[in-house]
Amino acid sequence: MSTSSVELLEGTTTSWRKESAVYLTERKSSLIGSHHTSWPLVLSSLLISFGALLTVFLLLLIRTPLPPPVDPYRLQVWEDGKRIDLLGRRLQQGISGGRILDSIKWLAKEVHVAGTAENEKLLNELGKLYSGWGYDVRFFDYSVLLSYPNYTQPNTIEVLDDESGDWLTVSTGFGTPKGPMELRNQESDVRSGVWWSAYSANGTVEGSIVYANYGRSADFDMLKNMKIEVRGRIVLMRFGGVSRAVKIAEAESRGAIGVVLFSDPLLSGSPSGNNSFPSDFSLPGDDVQRGGLLRAVGDPETPSLPSLPFVPRQNTKRLRKMGALPRIPATPVGSDVAARLMRLLDGTLTKEHRWQGGLSADYRLSGSRRFRLSVHSTLSRRPIRNIVATMRGVIEPDRWVMVGNHVDAWVKGAIDPATGTAAQLEVARVLADASILSHPRRSIVFCHWDAEEFGLIGSSEWIEEMGRVLDARAVAMINVDHVAGNASLQVKAVPLLYRVLSEAAQRVEQPDEIERENGRLTLLDSWKYHGGRSPIDGDRNLPHIGLPGGASDHQRFISLAGVPSVDIKMTSKGRSSYALYHSMHEVPWTVERFISSDGAALATIARFVTEATIRLANHVVVPFSAGDYAQALSQWLTLLHAKLEHLELHKYLSNYDLRFRALITASSKFREAAAAIDERAKEISLSKKGVSVPMLNAINDRLIRIERMFLDGQAFTSPLHKHLVFSPSKIATARTPFALLMETAQDWATAEQSEKESLLERMADSMARLTLAMQSAAEMLVLPKEE
Numbered sequence: 001m002s003t004s005s006v007e008l009l010e011g012t013t014t015s016w017r018k019e020s021a022v023y024l025t026e027r028k029s030s031l032i033g034s035h036h037t038s039w040p041l042v043l044s045s046l047l048i049s050f051g052a053l054l055t056v057f058l059l060l061l062i063r064t065p066l067p068p069p070v071d072p073y074r075l076q077v078w079e080d081g082k083r084i085d086l087l088g089r090r091l092q093q094g095i096s097g098g099r100i101l102d103s104i105k106w107l108a109k110e111v112h113v114a115g116t117a118e119n120e121k122l123l124n125e126l127g128k129l130y131s132g133w134g135y136d137v138r139f140f141d142y143s144v145l146l147s148y149p150n151y152t153q154p155n156t157i158e159v160l161d162d163e164s165g166d167w168l169t170v171s172t173g174f175g176t177p178k179g180p181m182e183l184r185n186q187e188s189d190v191r192s193g194v195w196w197s198a199y200s201a202n203g204t205v206e207g208s209i210v211y212a213n214y215g216r217s218a219d220f221d222m223l224k225n226m227k228i229e230v231r232g233r234i235v236l237m238r239f240g241g242v243s244r245a246v247k248i249a250e251a252e253s254r255g256a257i258g259v260v261l262f263s264d265p266l267l268s269g270s271p272s273g274n275n276s277f278p279s280d281f282s283l284p285g286d287d288v289q290r291g292g293l294l295r296a297v298g299d300p301e302t303p304s305l306p307s308l309p310f311v312p313r314q315n316t317k318r319l320r321k322m323g324a325l326p327r328i329p330a331t332p333v334g335s336d337v338a339a340r341l342m343r344l345l346d347g348t349l350t351k352e353h354r355w356q357g358g359l360s361a362d363y364r365l366s367g368s369r370r371f372r373l374s375v376h377s378t379l380s381r382r383p384i385r386n387i388v389a390t391m392r393g394v395i396e397p398d399r400w401v402m403v404g405n406h407v408d409a410w411v412k413g414a415i416d417p418a419t420g421t422a423a424q425l426e427v428a429r430v431l432a433d434a435s436i437l438s439h440p441r442r443s444i445v446f447c448h449w450d451a452e453e454f455g456l457i458g459s460s461e462w463i464e465e466m467g468r469v470l471d472a473r474a475v476a477m478i479n480v481d482h483v484a485g486n487a488s489l490q491v492k493a494v495p496l497l498y499r500v501l502s503e504a505a506q507r508v509e510q511p512d513e514i515e516r517e518n519g520r521l522t523l524l525d526s527w528k529y530h531g532g533r534s535p536i537d538g539d540r541n542l543p544h545i546g547l548p549g550g551a552s553d554h555q556r557f558i559s560l561a562g563v564p565s566v567d568i569k570m571t572s573k574g575r576s577s578y579a580l581y582h583s584m585h586e587v588p589w590t591v592e593r594f595i596s597s598d599g600a601a602l603a604t605i606a607r608f609v610t611e612a613t614i615r616l617a618n619h620v621v622v623p624f625s626a627g628d629y630a631q632a633l634s635q636w637l638t639l640l641h642a643k644l645e646h647l648e649l650h651k652y653l654s655n656y657d658l659r660f661r662a663l664i665t666a667s668s669k670f671r672e673a674a675a676a677i678d679e680r681a682k683e684i685s686l687s688k689k690g691v692s693v694p695m696l697n698a699i700n701d702r703l704i705r706i707e708r709m710f711l712d713g714q715a716f717t718s719p720l721h722k723h724l725v726f727s728p729s730k731i732a733t734a735r736t737p738f739a740l741l742m743e744t745a746q747d748w749a750t751a752e753q754s755e756k757e758s759l760l761e762r763m764a765d766s767m768a769r770l771t772l773a774m775q776s777a778a779e780m781l782v783l784p785k786e787e
């Protein structure tokens, strides 16, 4: 529009304005003065004048820049770090190790397997506690496929006596309590000693035994190379190397008819076997690691959907056929029985050192004697219940900082999960106690999951039900599955949480005398000293933090929902193994004898979780480090590159250079955007500069969404995983970043010629999706310009 036309219009409107003003005054007087006014006329004249005013207004708008609209949100917000520090100190003081030990006593009083009345009772008691503390408590109920042994008829193994033709018992399938009276009392329950693996097929099989080491694919390959037949045999394997579920699947695929699992004393405690529990914190020869054999996560009957009444289900015959459930019977046995079995073998001695261990027997690969394995196992659809208890945030109630653990156990579960649950309860209690003081900025949500042991079922079903809501609201998930030691933290987390976790650990005192004498005064000091390398190259401020994999509920939050997650554990010095894992000896006596006699180590974990929680819930800018994520990604890309070149995949994948360069470019863009947002967050947190509410929301919306940018359901063949960086490619848990790409490359390298092409296609597809995810993360992070 030219100047002259503006002037022209301006002239016209001025006169219009005058006219209408006169008109209005006139009409007004007539309105007041006369009862004979015609209403339509008044209305139409009002409309005309309003229209005129509007035109004037719009024209003014075109002509002059308006002052910014009055904005009720122009209030500046400042970080109040001191208040958070003070709150943390107060809350820490309230935490009592004695109370945590007391909680463990009632949490681990009875055998409480998921789907049983005992576990339901426990969940309801937890719900009541939270209600009493003033939390808003919700139950989430599902009906899921679980599995049980026959406690009055345990699994047995017999050997045929060739001379008499009788079957002689080798394993009765259970252990008995021993040791001091207090310990025996706590262990006593007819169900405690029974050895079983959930989801095993029910049935009896007969055949000779082969020993397959850890039951990895490579182990079976070696047997094949040695011409040792697995088909039609019962396979003896030790725990370790790969998950239980993978061992059974591997044995099944090689034609085995049954499986016997044992914990090798070499790996589970004292090799001599005679100096074990209860004099030492190692697994004795007469008990086992219980556990699930599901080759899925979540209820196998409703993959990717919550197990609610309106959701259709797969039938179990089909599930076995598809391989989600084992098709052959399997049971664990104590190492005493394993040694007996080994001594009954008469085949080839294993020469491989890596196949031998601590059994008091020669390790043989096969034998001629005939065994009978009887497994009594029942599948049963049962109700389960999750508890979700919320302390509402006063400023940002729709942003959820979550703290969780499971409730169900294989036996009494005093370590796994009661140590974690009891510590979590103490955190919830002190927060509630100080609620007037603490009133968090964001909501704090305490979760207790059911049926975790069976295959992360309670948390999976909840995420499947609430996924869309979580996508909008979840900030982070802090998981404390169990505390099996007292010296140093063992943490697995996403890079976004590296800083807030080390900051939290720095604020917690190290209770261990010896650590303190050695100058390690805070939890962070010990963590840095014992933990190992910093995950960020060249950054010595960070302690060691692993990938957020592993078989506990946090894995579902990161892998399926893109919620930044951490799993917190504590280990004892020089002993990272927790040999009594899933055994009948996980009772309160054991916790006090070997982990925390005074509750101090458990209180330390509760303090650490408290500090991390209040920081995530109260810092005005969500304390995520985008820069660490960018840095970690670029380090992991270097690993990926090395792996692909090592496998020579780069020679076969078309346009490899172009594809990888795109990945690197996206990664640099992400790094730039991350640096910018971190810088802005730092200015705010150092209180140098306030921030307007809309800007603060813009920053937090971005930070909270970073992790979700890496979700891509279509990249995976299974609906159970979605995260391009942290999800495993198959059912096992990811042991490497970018497992989807790393494992596809590995599969390509070993595949038959006929399968190579489709694996290359998959590789190209995954690389493209990862590039896009990083590019999106960078794009999403860019902040609007500030005036």
Ligand SMILES: *[C@@H]1O[C@H](CO)[C@@H](O)[C@H](O)[C@H]1NC(C)=O
Pocket (backbone or CB within 6 Å): 150, 151, 152, 153, 378
């Ligand atoms: C368990 O075994 C006993 C025999 O000892 C049998 O009577 C009972 O029916 C079995 N229970 C189940 C659930 O199969």
Ligand SMILES: *[C@@H]1O[C@H](CO)[C@@H](O)[C@H](O)[C@H]1NC(C)=O
Pocket (backbone or CB within 6 Å): 272, 274, 275
């Ligand atoms: C193990 O037991 C044997 C006898 O049963 C004994 O001679 C040996 O000293 C014990 N070893 C340990 C480490 O206690």
Ligand SMILES: *[C@@H]1O[C@H](CO)[C@@H](O)[C@H](O)[C@H]1NC(C)=O
Pocket (backbone or CB within 6 Å): 202, 203, 204, 376, 377, 378, 379
């Ligand atoms: C398990 O198998 C036995 C036969 O080996 C059978 O008698 C029993 O009913 C089966 N139990 C279930 C729960 O299928």
Ligand SMILES: *[C@@H]1O[C@H](CO)[C@@H](O)[C@H](O)[C@H]1NC(C)=O
Pocket (backbone or CB within 6 Å): 281, 485, 486, 487, 572, 592, 593, 594, 595, 596, 597, 598
């Ligand atoms: C810490 O753990 C070690 C190893 O199990 C144990 O010997 C020690 O008694 C524990 N400390 C406390 C205070 O319980």
